[in-house]
Amino acid sequence: xxxxxxxxxxxxxxxxxxxxxxxxxxxxxxxxxxxxxxxxxxxxxxxxxxxxxxxxxxxxxxxxxxxxxxxxxxxxxxxxxxxxxxxxxxxxxxxxxxxxxxxxxxxxxxxxxxxxxxxxxxxxxxxxxxxxxxxxxxxxxxxxxxxxxxxxxxxxxxxxxxxxxxxxxxxxxxxxxxxxxxxxxxxxxxxxxxxxxxxxxxxxxxxxxxxxxxxxxxxxxxxxxxxxxxxxxxxxxxxxxxxxxxxxxxxxxxxxxxxxxxxxxxxxxxxxxxxxxxxxxxxxxxxxxxxxxxxxxxxxxxxxxxxxxxxxxxxxxxxxxxxxxxxxxxxxxxxxxxxxxxxxxxxxxxxxxxxxxxxxxxxxxxxxxxxxxxxxxxxxxxxxxxxxxxxxxxxxxxxxxxxxxxxxxxxxxxxxxxxxxxxxxxxxxxxxxxxxxxxxxxxxxxxxxxxxxxxxxxxxxxxxxxxxxxxxxxxxxxxxxxxxxxxxxxx
Amino acid sequence: xxxxxxxxxxxxxxxxxxxxxxxxxxxxxxxxxxxxxxxxxxxxxxxxxxxxxxxxxxxxxxxxxxxxxxxxxxxxxxxxxxxxxxxxxxxxxxxxxxxxxxxxxxxxxxxxxxxxxxxxxxxxxxxxxxxxxxxxxxxxxxxxxxxxxxxxxxxxxxxxxxxxxxxxxxxxxxxxxxxxxxxxxxxxxxxxxxxxxxxxxxxxxxxxxxxxxxxxxxxxxxxxxxxxxxxxxxxxxxxxxxxxxxxxxxxxxxxxxxxxxxxxxxxxxxxxxxxxxxxxxxxxxxxxxxxxxxxxxxxxxxxxxxxxxxxxxxxxxxxxxxxxxxxxxxxxxxxxxxxxxxxxxxxxxxxxxxxxxxxxxxxxxxxxxxxxxxxxxxxxxxxxxxxxxxxxxxxxxxxxxxxxxxxxxxxxxxxxxxxxxxxxxxxxxxxxxxxxxxxxxxxxxxxxxxxxxxxxxxxxxxxxxxxxxxxxxxxxxxxxxxxxxxxxxxx
Numbered sequence: 001x002x003x004x005x006x007x008x009x010x011x012x013x014x015x016x017x018x019x020x021x022x023x024x025x026x027x028x029x030x031x032x033x034x035x036x037x038x039x040x041x042x043x044x045x046x047x048x049x050x051x052x053x054x055x056x057x058x059x060x061x062x063x064x065x066x067x068x069x070x071x072x073x074x075x076x077x078x079x080x081x082x083x084x085x086x087x088x089x090x091x092x093x094x095x096x097x098x099x100x101x102x103x104x105x106x107x108x109x110x111x112x113x114x115x116x117x118x119x120x121x122x123x124x125x126x127x128x129x130x131x132x133x134x135x136x137x138x139x140x141x142x143x144x145x146x147x148x149x150x151x152x153x154x155x156x157x158x159x160x161x162x163x164x165x166x167x168x169x170x171x172x173x174x175x176x177x178x179x180x181x182x183x184x185x186x187x188x189x190x191x192x193x194x195x196x197x198x199x200x201x202x203x204x205x206x207x208x209x210x211x212x213x214x215x216x217x218x219x220x221x222x223x224x225x226x227x228x229x230x231x232x233x234x235x236x237x238x239x240x241x242x243x244x245x246x247x248x249x250x251x252x253x254x255x256x257x258x259x260x261x262x263x264x265x266x267x268x269x270x271x272x273x274x275x276x277x278x279x280x281x282x283x284x285x286x287x288x289x290x291x292x293x294x295x296x297x298x299x300x301x302x303x304x305x306x307x308x309x310x311x312x313x314x315x316x317x318x319x320x321x322x323x324x325x326x327x328x329x330x331x332x333x334x335x336x337x338x339x340x341x342x343x344x345x346x347x348x349x350x351x352x353x354x355x356x357x358x359x360x361x362x363x364x365x366x367x368x369x370x371x372x373x374x375x376x377x378x379x380x381x382x383x384x385x386x387x388x389x390x391x392x393x394x395x396x397x398x399x400x401x402x403x404x405x406x407x408x409x410x411x412x413x414x415x416x417x418x419x420x421x422x423x424x425x426x427x428x429x430x431x432x433x434x435x436x437x438x439x440x441x442x443x444x445x446x447x448x449x450x451x452x453x454x455x456x457x458x459x460x461x462x463x464x465x466x467x468x469x470x471x472x473x474x475x476x477x478x479x480x481x482x483x484x485x486x487x488x489x490x491x
Numbered sequence: 492x493x494x495x496x497x498x499x500x501x502x503x504x505x506x507x508x509x510x511x512x513x514x515x516x517x518x519x520x521x522x523x524x525x526x527x528x529x530x531x532x533x534x535x536x537x538x539x540x541x542x543x544x545x546x547x548x549x550x551x552x553x554x555x556x557x558x559x560x561x562x563x564x565x566x567x568x569x570x571x572x573x574x575x576x577x578x579x580x581x582x583x584x585x586x587x588x589x590x591x592x593x594x595x596x597x598x599x600x601x602x603x604x605x606x607x608x609x610x611x612x613x614x615x616x617x618x619x620x621x622x623x624x625x626x627x628x629x630x631x632x633x634x635x636x637x638x639x640x641x642x643x644x645x646x647x648x649x650x651x652x653x654x655x656x657x658x659x660x661x662x663x664x665x666x667x668x669x670x671x672x673x674x675x676x677x678x679x680x681x682x683x684x685x686x687x688x689x690x691x692x693x694x695x696x697x698x699x700x701x702x703x704x705x706x707x708x709x710x711x712x713x714x715x716x717x718x719x720x721x722x723x724x725x726x727x728x729x730x731x732x733x734x735x736x737x738x739x740x741x742x743x744x745x746x747x748x749x750x751x752x753x754x755x756x757x758x759x760x761x762x763x764x765x766x767x768x769x770x771x772x773x774x775x776x777x778x779x780x781x782x783x784x785x786x787x788x789x790x791x792x793x794x795x796x797x798x799x800x801x802x803x804x805x806x807x808x809x810x811x812x813x814x815x816x817x818x819x820x821x822x823x824x825x826x827x828x829x830x831x832x833x834x835x836x837x838x839x840x841x842x843x844x845x846x847x848x849x850x851x852x853x854x855x856x857x858x859x860x861x862x863x864x865x866x867x868x869x870x871x872x873x874x875x876x877x878x879x880x881x882x883x884x885x886x887x888x889x890x891x892x893x894x895x896x897x898x899x900x901x902x903x904x905x906x907x908x909x910x911x912x913x914x915x916x917x918x919x920x921x922x923x924x925x926x927x928x929x930x931x932x933x934x935x936x937x938x939x940x941x942x943x944x945x946x947x948x949x950x951x952x953x954x955x956x957x958x959x960x961x962x963x964x965x966x967x968x969x970x971x972x973x974x975x976x977x978x979x980x981x982x
Contacts (some may be wrong), residue, residue, distance in 0.1 A: 091545070105546060145956075239550065240550060242778055243775070326588065370770060373772070
């Protein structure tokens with residue numbers, strides 16, 4: 001375990017800047033960790049040669065005084081949902097077998113342009129559909145947090161590989177995507193920071209689509225400051241994505257250390273669930289008290305349509321997915337399983353190429369869009385979606401940020417909840433409302449449960465106000481002073 | 492003049508509505524930057540978006556929107572300031588996305604109308620239901636290989652306008668007139684080239700029959716008819732088929748049929764070929780299209796003169812008959828040809844050309860000659876300037892009208908100037924009174940019997956003398972002078 005892998009992005013950037021270390025050294029240290037921790041299955045594809053190449057280039061830039069910013073030379077991991085030029089891109093699915101795009105997603109390109117060094121492509125739930133990283137064709141990812149029962153636990157999902165890569169010190173940061181909680185929930189399960197920006201803040205161009213109106217890329221890091229640094233490199237208007245927001249990109253760390261004095265924190269009444277563990281409820285109260293101790297006020301707010309967020313999400317997301325995934329038909333790229341007719345080829349290819357969860361969601365999505373059901377499901381869900389957004393709007397008239405738990409439980413053992421998709425879907429109950437409303441939200445590691453597993457707190461901000469969100473998150477991070485690390489790292 | 496089918500149970504009226512797919516004139520596709528040029532090698536005009544590569548996103552082509560608005564204004568239709576692109580989902584090998592992006596509930600153009608000019612000078616108004624924009628699919632080629640099909644994606648993503656008429660059409664002739672008028676309007680606007688042979692205009696025909704005065708009966712859709720003649724034939728045979736179904740006690744079922752060109756019949760498509768549940772829903776990759784009224788107005792103000800306006804102007808400015816004006820404006824190029832003949836300023840004298848003479852020459856002589864050899868006005872070897880020069884030779888009494896027709900024939904073949912032909916062949920009219928007197932004297936001397944007849948009161952014989960003299964001068968003698976001299980000499 002090298003000291004280099006324990007650095008934060010901001011610390012590493014300082015060392016690179018003062019030439020204490022080179023990007024090459026930093027990168028090698030992480031490549032070694034990746035090799036040592038292969039059993040975690042965090043990566044689908046490792047790209048050590050490419051990483052070293054880019055690290056050397058970064059060092060060369062720096063020696064000429066041409067470094068391009070805080071991410072220059074920083075080794076990171078990229079969720080295997082982003083298309084990367086010349087590098088296998090799988091979306092965790094058998095159906096994209098052998099697919100090497102000849103183009104680079106806007107997000108990974110932006111990070112490349114900022115000098116970041118890609119270590120590899122991280123494992124994920126197939127097409128980002130899952131909350132435990134158990135639906136990947138490339139096998140489940142293991143959470144590096146191992147407690148007394150010695151059970152392998154899930155890292156959360158769908159950005160499980162990215163979360164593990166950061167938590168286990170295999171990379172300094174990682175890119176994830178969040179559709180209903182896919183950044184924040186694994187961040188909570190793995191004891192790291194995960195930020196889902198406002199919908200439209202980060203371009204979706206070149207990212208394999210799950211649910212277009214919800215998908216959003218974001219940073220997964222070990223500190224709030226790192227999240228701000230990484231987001232800075234990722235965000236920005238992209239004319240190639242019609243849903244990308246034409247708004248100015250602020251300095252995300254502008255108010256990072258301004259504290260929360262005088263701020264109003266909203267505590268939504270409806271986020272109290274029977275299924276939420278007592279420990280998490282306590283942590284939530286603790287979070288409140290922490291922020292109050294720093295000069296913020298907490299106030300109960302009502303988000304009356306919260307209970308409909310999850311059903312609404314599980315109509316809209318599969319509906320969009322059923323259509324988005326129609327292009328995987330065996331005709332042009334990826335897997336093809338032949339058949340005696342075109343229809344048979346489709347059936348064979350898609351039957352073998354998609355896993356059970358993806359097939360389930362395609363079927364749900366196809367059903368809710370079908371003639372006769374469209375109004376009852378899809379149209380109604382869109383109406384509910386608008387009501388949920390209104391709930392938040394009303395709440396944000398009174399408060400600056402909303403505080404909730406990130407997930408109702410800590411990480412659970414691999415194999416649990418597999419038989420019951422509904423229970424699995426409940427993992428996202430606290431993260432989905434912000435997704436449906438398109439709002440920025442962040443999970444911050446805030447404590448350990450009685451078993452010693454990390455738990456996250458979740459902050460939701462106003463649309464395009466990541467600055468305030470990050471400022472509150474930074475304060476909460478300081479107050480929680482979470483410094484535990486997974487056993488895998490301590491060993 | 493109504494079109495009725497005489498059945499055993501009385502007369503049947505035909506009710507027809509057309510759905511015309513018109514390819515928008517635009518250099519690039521509706522949602523990608525790929526070229527739309529006709530005739531490129533297969534799969535040479537395909538962007539990553541058109542091939543539906545993972546992560547690709549559509550971006551609306553503003554020019555296509557402008558073209559659709561222009562067309563809407565040209566169809567006297569409402570322009571909807573709010574329209575929505577939806578996905579029409581179905582699987583086919585030449586539909587890479589697995590869905591076609593189209594407009595469904597909220598088209599860009601609403602109700603409008605077209606005025607038809609029918610053969611007998613009657614006009615009829617046909618309502619336009621809507622116009623929407625959509626992507627074309629690629630092309631499947633099944634006859635190159637016994638086992639495999641080939642896919643050409645050059646057309647994939649090309650912008651089409653679907654123009655839907657109201658069921659106002661009552662005969663095959665009206666359907667033909669509708670298509671001709673629509674094509675003329677599109678060509679005037681430059682929004683579609685209207686070439687049915689290249690597939691840039693295709694029609695689906697909705698046909699039903701009823702006894703006059705009845706409510707509408709079940710309609711049948713005849714798909715993809717790709718020439719005006721076939722549209723008219725399809726209506727005729729389909730209407731007759733329906734009449735015989737009704738009259739034999741059967742019931743016409745709502746279905747989709749194909750027109751078999753070789754058999755001259757329609758046949759039902761297999762249910763599989765059309766029984767799709769398209770699962771339309773708004774495309775989450777595209778925001779609703781919102782137009783500013785100022786923008787629409789700015790496009791409206793740049794619209795060229797359209798056939799109906801041009802016709803009215805021709806009648807008013809040039810005193811043309813409604814019939815002649817119709818013949819000219821039915822084709823923008825024909826109208827332009829006429830106008831250039833009219834507008835060209837003669838070199839020698841500044842006299843205006845007589846519009847009635849010009850229209851007669853243009854429509855009867857030129858169009859007649861072109862029709863006879865199956866050529867288009869754009870292929871005419873006689874330019875408007877040249878035709879004008881020819882007419883000036885006549886009006887300046889340099890050649891006679893009859894000689895002009897011979898000269899015209901030579902010009903039509905060779906494209907040479909009239910004055911050159913006249914000079915070379917010595918066709919200049921004889922207007923020298925002395926010369927004419929000498930010829931007249933000679934002819935009178937040779938035909939004493941006829942002279943006596945005239946003098947005996949048979950005025951018809953004067954005509955015979957005119958003929959003789961014209962013959963003797965190869966038609967070059969000025970007929971008015973010949974007449975004058977003859978009458979003087981014979982009195």
